[in-house]
Amino acid sequence: MKLTILGCYAATPRTFTNPTSQILEIKNRLFLIDCGEGTQVQLRKNKIKFSKINHIFISHLHGDHFFGLIGLVSTFTLLNRTTDLHIYGPKGIKEIIKLQLRLANSWTNYGLFFHELESNESEIVYEDQKVTVKTIPLKHRVYTNGFLFQEKIDKKKLNIEAAQNYEIEECYYQNIKNGKDIVLDDGRIIENEKLTFDPAAPKSYAFCSDTVYNEDIIPVIDGVDVLYHEATFLQSEEALAAKTMHSTAKEAATIALKSNVKQLILGHYSTRYENIELFKEEAQTIFSEVLLADDGQSFDL
Amino acid sequence: MKLTILGCYAATPRTFTNPTSQILEIKNRLFLIDCGEGTQVQLRKNKIKFSKINHIFISHLHGDHFFGLIGLVSTFTLLNRTTDLHIYGPKGIKEIIKLQLRLANSWTNYGLFFHELESNESEIVYEDQKVTVKTIPLKHRVYTNGFLFQEKIDKKKLNIEAAQNYEIEECYYQNIKNGKDIVLDDGRIIENEKLTFDPAAPKSYAFCSDTVYNEDIIPVIDGVDVLYHEATFLQSEEALAAKTMHSTAKEAATIALKSNVKQLILGHYSTRYENIELFKEEAQTIFSEVLLADDGQSFDL
Numbered sequence A, B: 001m002k003l004t005i006l007g008c009y010a011a012t013p014r015t016f017t018n019p020t021s022q023i024l025e026i027k028n029r030l031f032l033i034d035c036g037e038g039t040q041v042q043l044r045k046n047k048i049k050f051s052k053i054n055h056i057f058i059s060h061l062h063g064d065h066f067f068g069l070i071g072l073v074s075t076f077t078l079l080n081r082t083t084d085l086h087i088y089g090p091k092g093i094k095e096i097i098k099l100q101l102r103l104a105n106s107w108t109n110y111g112l113f114f115h116e117l118e119s120n121e122s123e124i125v126y127e128d129q130k131v132t133v134k135t136i137p138l139k140h141r142v143y144t145n146g147f148l149f150q151e152k153i154d155k156k157k158l159n160i161e162a163a164q165n166y167e168i169e170e171c172y173y174q175n176i177k178n179g180k181d182i183v184l185d186d187g188r189i190i191e192n193e194k195l196t197f198d199p200a201a202p203k204s205y206a207f208c209s210d211t212v213y214n215e216d217i218i219p220v221i222d223g224v225d226v227l228y229h230e231a232t233f234l235q236s237e238e239a240l241a242a243k244t245m246h247s248t249a250k251e252a253a254t255i256a257l258k259s260n261v262k263q264l265i266l267g268h269y270s271t272r273y274e275n276i277e278l279f280k281e282e283a284q285t286i287f288s289e290v291l292l293a294d295d296g297q298s299f300d301l
Helices: A039-045 A069-078 A093-103 A160-165 A170-177 A215-221 A235-244 A249-258 A277-283 B039-045 B069-078 B093-103 B160-165 B170-177 B215-221 B235-244 B249-258 B277-283
Strands: A002-007 A021-026 A029-035 A053-057 A085-090 A112-117 A124-127 A131-138 A144-151 A204-208 A226-230 A263-267 A290-292 A298-300 B002-007 B021-026 B029-033 B053-057 B085-090 B112-117 B124-127 B131-138 B144-151 B204-208 B226-230 B263-267 B290-292 B298-300
Touching (some): A021 A039, A021 A144, A021 A204, A069 A085, A085 A093, A093 B093, A144 A215, A215 A249, A226 A249, A249 A277, A277 A290, B002 B039, B021 B144, B069 B085, B085 B093, B085 B144, B160 B170, B226 B249, B235 B249, B249 B277, B277 B290
Parallel strands (some): A029 A053, A204 A226, B029 B053, B053 B085, B204 B226
Antiparallel strands (some): A002 A298, B002 B298, B021 B029, B131 B144
């Protein structure tokens, strides 16, 4: 699992900072999460293959999280994309994109599918053989979801050496991987755990931006490996955070602590702060495993 | 009159090139012409004061000419703008911007006025004491206008030395500037031309992008000082230019020649060409006074 931060600053694109967008690579899939203005340039700078992006998740319809979407959708057409593209986001996102395509007289030459979200309960919005994506209902000034990306549990891995020692024929290997015990010709039963290694523990990643401090999300994100939680402000601006329905670094760390996550990544810093290290220092007074997102940074998780 | 190119490449923003946007400074006014994705960052990089932009002219609703508009409109709000903003562009532009503001629950805290264009005849869309802006109907795949910016003729400048020589009292100076002759106390008539210098010739700038080769625009732009004309392709791609309703460098130069313009600036290059000098070479086979636009470049006109 690899997370690439394309942008992680609040409000507005600036000369050296970009609004929210990130790429999560999980089980060989590339998911684009949020798409602020300039995301397509950030994708180029970070050498992400446009053609590998088939699913885009938009948290909410504030500009710093989706103004780059229409440009990306249009560029896919210019790049002669033919693969379907799926967009998951708040109700209204379809109308915004389609209105602009209609007025430009420029329909996509690929399938464009919208999955509009309205529920205030966590729901599965994407699922395939290896990955599940659920919404994390957040509280912000407009309807907003975070997204929880979870690997499914892999099949057990075959212990070939053990299987060969028991002289088990290869045609039974798939059964072993599926967890079955094996009955040998002499009637002995070999328990599955003697023939397999446990699969790697499935990884999980939770993206939570933008949101006010909200303990309702704790059961949804409980125990995730990595939590990206917005920290627009420091605790000194606690009142402003509450008023604008954003979080402070301390609040983000409190959510991380109460959710038993393994790793917290902070982002969505207000551009009023010149030194983002202050966010880490503040968060670490509550929760030790804190990393700071920054534009162009990748995390191997 | 000063022209700053924020972006002048076709199709899609790339790591080192930007889609169409430019700032025309004329008679101390700043006009923004087109607003591709990333324009607000280009404004910052080029140290243009956001607060001085009160009028934005959008040629057409293809993304590389207006996808940056909603971001700029939103950033103006974040910057606590209070001055009215006027947007001139094709019918539909109001619906696009207002839909996104409504769904973001983020209305502007300044007056936002749309002047939607539908006419296929050149019309005055802006006029003040010193400047007039007219549309230049263009032919492209969607409804498109260029814009003609014209200074009005200044008042004559007082020749103070001459006025003092004739011992004319200062209370008559305004009449002189207004073009009147002066009758001295002894009855002699001093003709205005003896008391004044001619004002500087009014400057004019025509922006024509995007458009197929179209001689209909010649009467509208006849004799302008500076013509910015799109040259998406070289003549070797003449057929592609016609098909996509763009122009070649040679065609742009032909329009410049036939319109008796003083200076041609080329732009809107397809990103297929690595060496934009080829555009200049091709255009100069037809018309000698050719300059190449490039991102971040300023022209003192």
